[in-house]
Amino acid sequence: MKLLQKLYDICFPLPEVCPVCLKKQERLQVCDTCRAEALRRRSLYGQCQRCHSFGVQGTGCSSCRQWPAYLVGNLAVWPYQDGWQQVILDFKFRNMPWLAAALAAELAPVLPAEIDLIVPVPLHKNRLRERGYNQSALLAKELSEKSGIAWQDCLMRVRDTPHQTGLSRSQRLKNLEHAFALRPGQAVASKRIVLVDDVFTTGSTLLQCAQELHRHGAVEICGLTLASGQISF
Numbered sequence: 001m002k003l004l005q006k007l008y009d010i011c012f013p014l015p016e017v018c019p020v021c022l023k024k025q026e027r028l029q030v031c032d033t034c035r036a037e038a039l040r041r042r043s044l045y046g047q048c049q050r051c052h053s054f055g056v057q058g059t060g061c062s063s064c065r066q067w068p069a070y071l072v073g074n075l076a077v078w079p080y081q082d083g084w085q086q087v088i089l090d091f092k093f094r095n096m097p098w099l100a101a102a103l104a105a106e107l108a109p110v111l112p113a114e115i116d117l118i119v120p121v122p123l124h125k126n127r128l129r130e131r132g133y134n135q136s137a138l139l140a141k142e143l144s145e146k147s148g149i150a151w152q153d154c155l156m157r158v159r160d161t162p163h164q165t166g167l168s169r170s171q172r173l174k175n176l177e178h179a180f181a182l183r184p185g186q187a188v189a190s191k192r193i194v195l196v197d198d199v200f201t202t203g204s205t206l207l208q209c210a211q212e213l214h215r216h217g218a219v220e221i222c223g224l225t226l227a228s229g230q231i232s233f
Contacts, residue, residue, distance in 0.1 A: 019090070019099055020083040028102045035106075038078050045079070047228070051203055052076040055231040062231065063203045071210040074200050074223030075110045084227055088198050092135045100135070103226055104142030111147055112194060112222055118144050118151040119188075121197040121209055122180065124160040139226075140196045154186035155209055180212045189217030200228040 017024060018031035025031055041054070048056035051064035051074045064073070078084040091099040111118075120136035128134055137153055144151035159179040182188065195209055200223060210221040 014098055019087045019102055022083075028099075030102060030106055034083065038084065041079050045230070047076070048231075050074070051200065051223075052225075052228045053200070053231045054079045054228055063200075067203070067207065068210075068214070070214045070218070070220055071207060072220055072222050074203065074206060074225060074228070075112075076200050076225045076228035077106050077110060078227040080199055080201075080227040080229050088226055092198055093131070095132065097133045097135070097138055100138035100142050104139050104146060107139065107143060107196075107224055107226065108146045111143060111149070111224065114192060115149060115194050115222070116191040117154075117188065117193050118147075118149055119154055119193050119195050119209075119213070120151070121195060121205055122153070122155045122157045124157040126160050127157075136197050139198070143196065143224075152186065154183050154188060155180050155212065156183050180209050182212060182216050187216075188213050191218050192220040193218050193222075195221055195223050197223065197225050198227070200225040202229070 014028040016027055018034055019028065020030055020034040023031060023033075045054050046057040047054055048061040048064060049059045050067075050072075051061065053061055053063050080088070087099065087103070090096045091103060118140045120134060120140040122136075123131065123134045134153075140151040140153075143149070157179055158181045193213055195206060195213075197205065200206065203223075206223040210218075210223075213221055
């Protein structure tokens with residue numbers, strides 16, 4: 001398997017650029033300039049201390065103040081705008097699964113230490129068939145390899161819900177009601193779980209997944225996303 005991977009890498013080398021700004025790098029990796037700019041915007045606009053929505057100064061906001069205690073928060077490294085938004089769209093919709101390792105490398109430093117399991121937000125089988133891969137599962141797998149923490153694709157999406165784009169928070173919550181279920185035979189009781197997704201917007205997806213995991217005994221859930229949306233700027 002490793003030999004096949006080496007042959008594939010030789011035949012189809014990854015672009016040696018920063019995927020955010022596309023400037024030349026030694027390998028496919030986010031450059032120091034783009035990483036520093038994300039930190040600058042985090043300082044400039046503020047991030048909610050609980051859900052990491054941009055444009056918030058404080059310990060809670062309209063996205064997360066009603067969350068149950070077992071959903072402890074969300075961590076996000078980028079604002080969902082400009083080059084950061086574009087690379088996520090490329091990864092998600094433009095058949096670029098090979099971006100997973102470089103993007104997971106940005107998440108790895110903020111992965112909570114005291115967790116038992118990494119779980120990706122699932123896609124419905126219809127959407128998975130269309131796209132060919134679940135971008136959140138690719139991130140979860142890469143994070144597992146980097147951290148040594150087990151990952152498990154233990155949730156499934158049982159309703160093929162419409163896209164969330166353009167929906168209000170209440171509409172998103174309604175749209176996702178009963179959309180997720182634990183796969184048969186999976187065990188999450190007493191586990192501390194990180195839920196991995198690409199973008200945090202209103203938190204409705206994270207909340208619905210967390211509710212299902214908690215219903216089956218998970219004691220603590222935290223989200224981990226590449227980017228978060230903007231509330232007030």
